[in-house]
Amino acid sequence: MIPELGNFSLVLALSLAVLLSVLPMVGVYRNNQLLMTLSRPICSGIWVFMVVSFSCLAWAFLYDDFSVAYVARNSNTLLPWYYKFTAVWGGHEGSLLLWVLMVASWTYAVSLFSRNLPLDILARVLSVMGIISVCFLLFMLLTSNPFDRLMLNTPAEGTDLNPLLQDFGLIVHPPFLYMGYVGFSVAYAFAITALLTGKLDAAWARWTRPWTNTAWAFLTIGIALGSWWAYYELGWGGWWFWDPVENVAFMPWLVGTALIHSLAVTEKRGVFKSWTVLLAIAAFSLSLLGTFIVRSGLITSVHAFAVDPERGLVLLAILLLVIGASLFLYALRAPVVKGSASYTATSREVFLLINNILLVVSTAGILLGTLYPLIHEAINGEANMVSVGPPYFNTIFLPLMAILAAFLTVGSISRWKKTSLSYLKQQLMKVLVCSVVLGILVPLVVTREVNVAIFIAVTLAFWIVFGIVRDIQIKTANKNSLVAGLKSLSLSYYGMQIAHLGMAVIILGICLTSHYSVEQDVRLAPGEQLEIGRYTFIFVGVSPVQGPNYVADAGEITVLKNGKSYLSLFPEKRTYRATGSVQTEADINVGFFRDLFAALGDPRGEDAWVVRIHVKPFVFWIWLGAFLMAGGGITAILDKRYRVRETKNLKAKTSEQVKASGSIDLLGEAS
């Protein structure tokens, strides 16, 4: 009964989504207030039915209803309850359900927090989001219904959730990632609306910015969690592999980053308008491309749940619809939304343009590398396969990001419209000298050697950090005290600087980890030891342990620091009972300046095992930097500017009147 209720809710949600994509739009062109106003209740309806549907699937998992095919494939009675719940999005159908639930939630959020958006704009935005919901609900109901039943041969036991996914990382990684992916649909809907109305002003940019920032922050955390998960769960200590699946999540992020910067220019200066619209379309299209590539089985990996050409075709159709229709609209309407202000070659506008070009070019490079094997195979046939490895991506991406980091400080210290070179020189000379000197000195003092890559990375990190300090100095110079100056700076300014600080932290984390990690694979018999720097790893041995749904060989490794007892690591090799699949569980001691990583390989001879031991300095900084970036994005949207946006028009009214008039701000509830 319950699964049927879930299915029925899906159908209801689809019907409402059809109404949402049609009625408000008709209302706009007929100038019918009622039809436009209807969009809000319809949004809440869709959201409620999606929540009901999701809960029904969760119920089926928690109560082991193996008559539901999807549950039978992805769960098992032995699974702990929390993994039963997260198994809801552990496979193709369920993760699609989560995807659509996210679309519904974003749509609902837009309808809630945009009370002071003009009704006709809101109606268009919600209509576009409705169309997206219709596409994906149809896709789900027609090709991948999570509620399909196995009525005749109900299995007594489920197949089990993929052991790789039985992990805390999976509980949080997909929801964050999807929130990010799907969140770009809001920016997309705003972009389409701008093209439809031909109105693209500062107000439009101000509506779009908080939504874009939020989606971007979610995506940042989603990608960081994915990388963290790969680091400890895939078992071998790498944190980024340039795997197609990572790339397809990373591309919308890069374009989204460009979009955030270009939106700033559009809001403040009224230029780059059509470019901003194009980026908003691109960010969401790349999110869809990611979904398509991963779900169609074109590229197989841990995320590709099933290879089904029919699903691939439907997704491809949705992708073509979204990209094709919006680009067509863009071609027709882009000239209408052209910007007109002027700026000079060293203005902040130009530096942000450089930022955009670098980000878009690196996205294009990654896109080429990701699709190249497919293109090659299509041209040369199945027998001539190629793969594109990390050296390709590193060669393209790292130099571009170094240039980006170099321009970051210049861009944030420069001024709108016109900045003289002598001003930049005056402000940044000290910063430059200090960062270059420290870039040489710090590695020299700590490790007694310098190489080019480390020098560049450390210099760039200091360049960004000192640039931030210098900029705050400049901004607070005219105030009575530093505290007063700091108070006068806006939250969106702090958000920017926090995110930029995150960039510096990531640069250091990536570069220092890549260069100074010590990674050793050794064969150890009980009692044997391995020394890495100050640490001595003693292999105590392996003993069997029982988990809730697995048996494991648990290793014990005692670590000494400078010869003194320090800590123990317990890496495991698990065999899951339901499927018999084997899973390496690394044990990692996380530290601010270094991680100690141990994983069990395979047994070799009597009692001896291959053991992988890493000492990874600064690896934590990679995720720290990502969280700073996301935190910066969130800080920026808390800015007053986005909350009392209508003050100019409402100056005459008292604050009570403003409240009474229902001018509820975009993020009023968050503050």
Place this chain on the structure above:
Amino acid sequence: MLAHRQQKLAIVLFIVVGAALAVGLLLVALNEGINVFYTPTEVSAGDVSQGQNFRVGGMVKTGSLVKDGLDGTEVNFLATDFCNDILVSFSGPLPDLFREGQGVVADGALNEDGVFRATQILAKHDENYMSAEVKASLDAAETETAEVCHQ
């Protein structure tokens, strides 16, 4: 007028410089980063020269895995497309899903003894899933069997 022209010039210049940079990087990167996939049969036929980086895939030949009696973490095994075999040697922990009789893909190059020295053995995430590369390798071997194997 002048400002407008300057602005256009700046934009055009950046696009040109950016595109040139991108194309340059792409050419370097494509040279370095692309691994071509070969089947054991193609390797045996001498399609690959010593030292060249490539990927090879096939089944791990049953009974061919040698772990003991080698130095440190060395292992070696035969990768087969049921037509020809190639000896693969590797140092390090084997992936969880590595089994005799199952598919495997390895990155690396041939050394002077004609042994494929793998730098990476690819872990496949799903037991039911056979990599497209391995499948193609086996398919290719099947169609070539008549021509190559029984020569």
